[in-house]
Amino acid sequence: MTTFYINGQKVTANKNDTILSVARREGFYIPTLCYLTKVKPISSCRLCVVEVEGQNGFILSCQTPPVEGINVITDSQKLFTHRQNIMKMYDVNHPLECGVCDKSGNCDLQNKTLDFEVSSQEFSAKEQKRVIENWGFIKYDESLCILCERCVHVCNEVVGDNALKIGVGGYKSRIVRVEDSSCSECGECMAVCPVGALTTKDFQYKTNAWELQKIPATCAHCSSGCQIFYEVKHVGSCEKSDKKVYRVTNDVDINSLCGAGRFAYDFNNSSVKDKDKFEKAIEAFHVADTIVFNSYITNEEALILQRLKEKFGYKLINSSALKYQKFLQEFSKSAGSMLYNGTIEDIKSADFAIVLGSKISSDNPIVKYALNTAQKNRRAEICYLHPIQDEDIKQIVTQHIKYEVGSEEGVVALLLQLFLNQENLEDSLKSYIDELDIGYLSAESNIGEEELSKLKAKSIRKQNFVLVIGEDLITHKRAENIAKLIGLFQKYTQFKVIIIPTQTNTLGVSLICDLDEKKGNYSIGYNVKGNFTLSCFDGDLSMPSLNQQEGTFTTIDKRVVPTNVAISYNGYCLNDIANAIGLNKKYTIDYTIELPHEKGFIKKSFDELSNFYNLNGDDNRGYALENKVVNSIVAVESVEDIGEFNGTVVYRCESVNQFNYNTFVSKNLANDSFLIGSNQFAIAAKIGDGDEVEFSIGENLIKKVFKIDKKLKGTIAMNPSFDRLLSDDWVSSSYRYQKVTIKRVEG
């Protein structure tokens, strides 16, 4: 704790605080241009200079920690002139095209130029030849760039793609795209750009920033549930026309989005009320005994389904959520708490992280970002255990341990043996650990003992441990025992555990609904194929898509966060059906307050939930679930023999920025759904690049075009499933690795 003064007022700073962060917390304004809360101080704009009383010269407040007793002066005539000169420098040769620039109206350069009353120019420089570059979906206009370096820093420190760098050359300096880097087209660079240098092709020249209405919401594509704003405006110039989402923005100072969140906003359902179809739906509900659904729904809708089950005895089928629910239950039995104890924030501040059973770059980009932040800012060891080496995250991962497909249980046991502190264990557990056949497990899972000892060595003197568990383990046939073993990690080691929910609201659904194993005779499908299908895409009755609904999601952070209506919907929603067949609530959000208390939800109505971060990055979104204590019973089973998994194996895995059909229909994302394999795989399966192939998983025949990815190694091919309209329930819940026979389709 350091005590010092800002403009004469006494303030205190904590460890790691800078003068700027204290000033912001205490409400003093210091102008900044390049500073972003989420990355390390960039200190390129030098606008945040402050004076210290009794000392000559200025200091940069963004990177300077305060010294006991000093008096910092944030504003004086001298500082004003200094800052004004900086702004004049920025304005040298900056094109005067604010009239057409997309950034005009929320441009930092524009604002600060006006703030510091720059009305004439005294400096000049010879103008360079500046070009406009196309970086895929993003456009870089060099002449508008002020080289604040924000984009380079987020790409490096947050996203981890290292796709941008500075081409140094004095006044000729520019941002350069690194050749053959693994840019995941997340648009993060564009979002942080304080001027109009980076824009998207989709948005450019469509509208002015001030015309857009910002609707605070939650991204509905994956379980990270990032805070976003849907920016909407009417279409065209007709007064009564419908609204449209023009872009998605976020609080760039604090949070980050992936490409899907930022660009896949262009779908919504414009259906209107169709009485006949509605009557048919009601009839179908009277006939049906099963409701099949996925977890791309809000908590409220999940509760409606649960209420329908309680009242009319429907079977609720959602096998993906069921697997997660079972995993979480077994986990909590041995961990002693109902939920896992880690959050994204924990990953960011970790210095030792293990990722197990998840292709993290596509499964959950926000976890990938957090791992990258930990690695870049805290020099964390990131250990990635997965059968497939992922080129996209080679910049992040410090140790990649490859294991055999199907040996996940053994891998967990090996890790447990490695990290469990033997001293204060119960005897039964001690003997369990001692009896593990390390030799056998290590041989079958193909993890060398030296790899493990290297991992152990890296963990020495580390303090914040994190274990990230992915879908491979949740869908594994021994998932229950794996869950128990993971529970021990939370209970007996320093590791904070995070079990990534597989779909947007899997965690919410698994807490709210009593799910069933077996389907009945007649099923209603909600965004899943059923005998009668309700869907926002192409069903028997239209439903609103997630950006047309209000409600809450339960995120990976175990928070219940609200989302709002971006575009109004004129058709029927699930609540209308529920009301027609016997429930009684005016709005869907009337259920928010009734979310199950015993599962950790708090009695708060929808309107009480806020949805913002404050300037220091404190999360004020919704509320965190209570993590209730449960009785822990240690009843781990011995590791089952690990079977062989040879031959051609396909891995269910979406491509980067794709999650589901909602992202697939977006015109702004690359949506090729190829079967992607290595050269080696092509040889083994006797197929070539561009061949149309077919293979079957279970009883389902899948047809795809095969593409060779030269970066990929090994004999496992990636099989994306995001392109399946109203995909069957099994798609998202089967074990992610499947042994298949691949046939080439002639013709």
Add this chain to the structure above:
Amino acid sequence: MKKGTQNYINIHTESSPQKPFEMFKQIVKRTFKGEMFVGLWIVFREMIRFNIHTIQYPKEKLPLSPRYRAVHKLLRLIESGNERCIGCGLCEKICIANCIRMDTKIDENSRKVVTEYTINLGRCIYCGYCAEVCPELAIVHGDRYENVSEQRAHFVLKDDMLTPLDLLKQKEQKEYPGFGAISDEADKFIKKTPLAY
């Protein structure tokens, strides 16, 4: 008449009666004086004269001041014939009656173009702010004050407001001297920016 002065005429009015009898007298006087016939005579006299001052609207119209603010026009660049409007949206923003709406897009030459531009004349209060704020002198007020049509929508589309190309060729488009136009002494206020070449 001197510039800047008004010549007011003082009308001497009689003091109004105070007592009841005076009031009675005034009523009797006014009733029998026959003032009505004076007025009727004047009307008749003017009717049979030929140099009357009445404007025979719509056959003839009063000349308008160049600063008159009637239905808007969108101007073109005189040399190239391109539209002056760059789609900056400032008129849309400043409009206090909220009656301007526009839609823009990027064209094949990577320029911002205005695809739709409408002014709801039923709501427009002809304040002239749009013309004043326009940085390109693109939207101005015209002199067409007659809004007669079967539908209000007939006057408010972009094509109706934009100078037709043939009229532009005939040099029919005049620079607007009203709100937002550059003042005669504008050059005096320009601060020069140093150039390095």
